[in-house]
Amino acid sequence: GNSVTQMEGPVTLSEEAFLTINCTYTATGYPSLFWYVQYPGEGLQLLLKATKADDKGSNKGFEATYRKETTSFHLEKGSVQVSDSAVYFCALINQAGTALIFGKGTTLSVSS
């Protein structure tokens, strides 16, 4: 079945540093891919998504490109802020198209 693997954390950065969180997937076909973010004490929020190969999702300075050649959907941001500290989850739709499958999550900690 479909699955997603993302890099282990925690990732610790200084403010204004460049961020990359790696995510690779295994899937039948080309399912939609997502990045969700979970701030402390809150539920998950959709950060961005891409629905087909070569699509780029972007939001709040974050970007991710759906790359079928490398089966990847890496999350990037050019300059992180303290307020970006959170847990980031890569996800895709299961083979049946009925639910999301999440990666284990990557904790990002940004210090000033």
Place this chain on the structure above:
Amino acid sequence: KAGVTQTPRYLIKTRGQQVTLSCSPISGHRSVSWYQQTPGQGLQFLFEYFSETQRNKGNFPGRFSGRQFSNSRSEMNVSTLELGDSALYLCASSLGASVVTDTQYFGPGTRLTVL
């Protein structure tokens, strides 16, 4: 517009007891999904309801059940609690029935601790 609300936010139960968690979706949303989040297994899909019908179910034992009411509010029940059921239970609602096109909005979760 109010977001997804879940009650209670925290619960402490003992092994063998049962528990009911509640989820109120965003107004107008008809689909409700439930996920279990644990440090070891991460986020796992439990089940999904649309218009009072369970359409999809994850790989969980029959002790986990749920239902959806006509106002789209949903409850999930766990019977005969085990220590391993300790987790954050997240509810997500979406406007329509498609995971592909309909964004899922998550609530803050209910933290269940089983002693």
